[in-house]
Amino acid sequence: MLDRKGLERQQRRDLLLEAAGRVFGRKPFDEATMQEIAAEAQIGMQGLYEHFASKQDLYEQVMIHRAEAFSARAEEVLRTPRPPLEQLRSMFQAYADHFRGRLIWLPMFILERVHYDWGFESRFLPRLREIYEAERARLKGILHRAVEAGDLQDLDPDFLIQLCFGVLEASLHRSHRTGKEEDPGACVERAMACLLRGAGVRP
Structure with a gap:
């Protein structure tokens, strides 16, 4: 079972996946940017890269x-x-x-x-x-x-x-x-x- 910190991290990750899904749904992979995904999720770029190493990684996930x-x-x-x-x-x-x-x-x-x-x-x-x-x-x-x-x-x-x-x-x-x-x-x-x-x- 996840502790409070682990649960919060999982929730942020799920939020980022949802936001990325909306961005990739609107734009082809090559046109979507990590900045757009971070803005969609209302999170900073550093927070985004803490969870996903690259746009490729995020798309696959x-x-x-x-x-x-x-x-x-x-x-x-x-x-x-x-x-x-x-x-x-x-x-x-x-x-x-x-x-x-x-x-x-x-x-x-x-x-x-x-x-x-x-x-x-x-x-x-x-x-x-x-x-x-x-x-x-x-x-x-x-x-x-x-x-x-x-x-x-x-x-x-x-x-x-x-x-x-x-x-x-x-x-x-x-x-x-x-x-x-x-x-x-x-x-x-x-x-x-x-x-x-x-x-x-x-x-």
Whole structure:
């Protein structure tokens, strides 16, 4: 257990990660500066460098922190046995809940996962690759069971995975563009409807 000093240090670190996430959400990595992040967090530069050695280090820690939080949530919601489409809906819900109030962070995650999917060089660490690989394997298993249950067409698994990410990201993007706070459940239902109209088994 952390003592008071350790707890305060952890709280400052979390505040810096939140502030950095907002800055990196607004600007590409190369345009964002440590000065902007320090100003966003209302902390001095010395305080920022006490926690993170460089902008690269800070960016990686933001990505890993958020990806691990999402991965833990996804694993939690999928522990309850459900039919495959309900599991998929639950996974979509975990995404929507994770980004609620933080949709500006979504482009960071999309960019890094596109780099991973297409095999480009990226800034992410091996830990982040592990999370993405586990995420894809989790989703692939759900989609395989949905195909076996006759809920989805027997399409190429990688195509179905990308289709899932695509409809969900499009739905989240719509929420962001309206400028209004939307219930995450509405975002999920829109994404599920689009997926099933495109890849669902025809009656």
